[in-house]
Amino acid sequence: MFANETLPEGGRPEPTEAEIVDQIFDAVIDQRLPPGAKLSESALCEAFGVGRMRIRRSLLLLASRQVVDLQSNRGAFVASPTAAEAQEVFESRLMIEPNVAMLAAERATETDVAMLGAHLEKEHHAHRSDNRHEAIRLSGQFHVVLARIAANRVMERMVKELVTRTSLIIGIFGAPGTDNCRDDDHSLILEALRAKDAAAASRLMSEHIGHIQTNLDLSKGRPSTVDLVKLFAS
Amino acid sequence: MFANETLPEGGRPEPTEAEIVDQIFDAVIDQRLPPGAKLSESALCEAFGVGRMRIRRSLLLLASRQVVDLQSNRGAFVASPTAAEAQEVFESRLMIEPNVAMLAAERATETDVAMLGAHLEKEHHAHRSDNRHEAIRLSGQFHVVLARIAANRVMERMVKELVTRTSLIIGIFGAPGTDNCRDDDHSLILEALRAKDAAAASRLMSEHIGHIQTNLDLSKGRPSTVDLVKLFAS
DNA sequence: GGGAACCATTTTGTTAACAATCGTGTCAAC
DNA sequence: GTTGACACGATTGTTAACAAAATGGTTCCC
Numbered sequence: 001m002f003a004n005e006t007l008p009e010g011g012r013p014e015p016t017e018a019e020i021v022d023q024i025f026d027a028v029i030d031q032r033l034p035p036g037a038k039l040s041e042s043a044l045c046e047a048f049g050v051g052r053m054r055i056r057r058s059l060l061l062l063a064s065r066q067v068v069d070l071q072s073n074r075g076a077f078v079a080s081p082t083a084a085e086a087q088e089v090f091e092s093r094l095m096i097e098p099n100v101a102m103l104a105a106e107r108a109t110e111t112d113v114a115m116l117g118a119h120l121e122k123e124h125h126a127h128r129s130d131n132r133h134e135a136i137r138l139s140g141q142f143h144v145v146l147a148r149i150a151a152n153r154v155m156e157r158m159v160k161e162l163v164t165r166t167s168l169i170i171g172i173f174g175a176p177g178t179d180n181c182r183d184d185d186h187s188l189i190l191e192a193l194r195a196k197d198a199a200a201a202s203r204l205m206s207e208h209i210g211h212i213q214t215n216l217d218l219s220k221g222r223p224s225t226v227d228l229v230k231l232f233a234s
Numbered sequence: 235m236f237a238n239e240t241l242p243e244g245g246r247p248e249p250t251e252a253e254i255v256d257q258i259f260d261a262v263i264d265q266r267l268p269p270g271a272k273l274s275e276s277a278l279c280e281a282f283g284v285g286r287m288r289i290r291r292s293l294l295l296l297a298s299r300q301v302v303d304l305q306s307n308r309g310a311f312v313a314s315p316t317a318a319e320a321q322e323v324f325e326s327r328l329m330i331e332p333n334v335a336m337l338a339a340e341r342a343t344e345t346d347v348a349m350l351g352a353h354l355e356k357e358h359h360a361h362r363s364d365n366r367h368e369a370i371r372l373s374g375q376f377h378v379v380l381a382r383i384a385a386n387r388v389m390e391r392m393v394k395e396l397v398t399r400t401s402l403i404i405g406i407f408g409a410p411g412t413d414n415c416r417d418d419d420h421s422l423i424l425e426a427l428r429a430k431d432a433a434a435a436s437r438l439m440s441e442h443i444g445h446i447q448t449n450l451d452l453s454k455g456r457p458s459t460v461d462l463v464k465l466f467a468s
Numbered sequence: 469g470g471g472a473a474c475c476a477t478t479t480t481g482t483t484a485a486c487a488a489t490c491g492t493g494t495c496a497a498c
Numbered sequence: 499g500t501t502g503a504c505a506c507g508a509t510t511g512t513t514a515a516c517a518a519a520a521t522g523g524t525t526c527c528c
Contacts, residue, residue: 041480053512056481057294064298073480073519085387091337092388099329153319154300154326158392275510287482290511307489307510 015048020058023048028067028078028164030137035080035168039068065161067168079168083218086169090213093162094206097143100159101189101205103150105198112149113194119145120190140167142186149193166212173216185211249282254292257282259394262301262312263401264371269314273302299395301402313402317452320403327396327443331377334393335423335439337384339432346383347428353379354420374401376420383427400446407450419445 027033044055059076062068126135140163147156185208192201261267278289296302360369374397381390419442426435
């Protein structure tokens with residue numbers, strides 16, 4: 001009679017922890033959830049329609065991937081990477097993603113290339129129609145799709161985490177107007193995949209990450225604990 | 235009166251989740267916990283002297299790092315990587331660790347080199363005294379220490395996870411007698427660090443991981459679900 | 469008027485009891 | 499003697515009530 005027993009009443013089928021985590025990841029990537037945002041348990045319970053236990057597990061998983069900051073007796077907050085952490089994230093991306101792009105170029109089937117092409121098309125479309133959140137989300141997702149083409153789940157998880165943290169970093173250290181990924185770079189990488197040119201894919205990815213980093217000002221940062229002193233001086 | 239309120243009675247000061255996770259990591263690395271071992275909640279509660287809640291959180295964290303396998307309504311088991319997963323782990327290590335070694339060579343202070351030297355000395359000692367578990371543990375730890383010298387926490391966490399999973403892989407696919415890391419390789423890497431030769435450190439690490447992989451037979455593996463069919467055919 | 473202490477409310481953390489599921493052993497039937 | 503079903507025990511999963519901590523507002527004192 002009922003398609004799913006766990007439907008309370010015409011609602012949705014009770015998201016699992018992984019789904020909750022993914023949704024929060026996406027919200028962080030496209031900057032609907034800014035760094036420092038409070039993630040109160042009760043609000044999340046209502047938002048996802050699940051019990052507190054599941055929310056707490058999800059928050060723990062998010063914390064284990066450095067996307068949320070779990071403060072004792074205070075609650076969960078979207079992480080606010082420091083300049084030092086930002087440095088580490090980009091350093092890691094520069095270590096990992098060129099190799100991922102290389103692998104992807106070696107392993108991409110025609111189907112993969114077509115899929116990535118379609119993804120890029122959506123990216124362009126979102127850009128043209130000024131759909132900012134969608135554009136940012138797809139732009140980050142591009143890197144994850146590439147990792148999926150490389151067919152290495154370890155790398156895929158890693159890239160997803162790093163892309164998400166990069167969104168937070170851009171939110172803190174980025175110039176307000178600039179995009180995080182210029183999609184021209186993505187187009188070039190797609191071409192390298194299409195040509196099965198692994199070396200080019202690797203090089204282009206290095207440059208691409210360099211471009212992202214260029215648009216940041218890691219010195220501006222967010223108040224560390226001493227900011228109050230500066231404020232007091234003025 | 236009492237040094238710590240949370241001492242039940244002369245016991246230890248209630249390990250935190252991170253400590254429990256670390257201890258289980260260590261036990262997996264030095265193969266005291268073999269792949270597939272059952273990790274029952276009650277046993278762990280008793281072992282660590284903590285409540286069930288903390289154990290469950292720890293298991294969730296371990297599962298999120300692919301070190302334990304959480305099966306619904308059945309319990310937690312130490313992970314048993316498949317051949318495909320093993321392939322992904324080594325692929326990832328080959329992407330990451332040469333770069334980590336490179337960074338470490340660039341950034342190692344004299345103190346770092348001395349510390350790593352001391353670590354290697356302990357490694358040799360454990361080998362000479364046939365302390366198998368200690369030798370394996372230190373051997374794996376070497377890679378983590380290197381990542382710490384590279385001063386990148388993202389990479390450090392990653393390396394720790396990959397080293398741990400490698401121990402499981404060796405437990406499944408490795409020849410029983412062989413060591414996972416030949417410490418000669420480690421000595422060479424230390425020399426590269428001492429000489430601040432980043433390129434050599436990177437190359438040596440690549441070769442080293444290749445050596446580990448050489449001692450595996452990814453075809454032997456453990457029965458997948460289809461084994462019954464093969465058995466039936468014979 | 470400003471500041472500090474106090475109390476109330478809200479939110480998080482923990483504990484314990486309950487429910488559900490799985491594995492195992494037993495018993496009966498074929 | 500083997501196979502199937504059944505029931506028991508043990509272990510995991512969930513829920514709900516409780517305890518503790520922090521935030522915010524109020525009041526009192528200086």
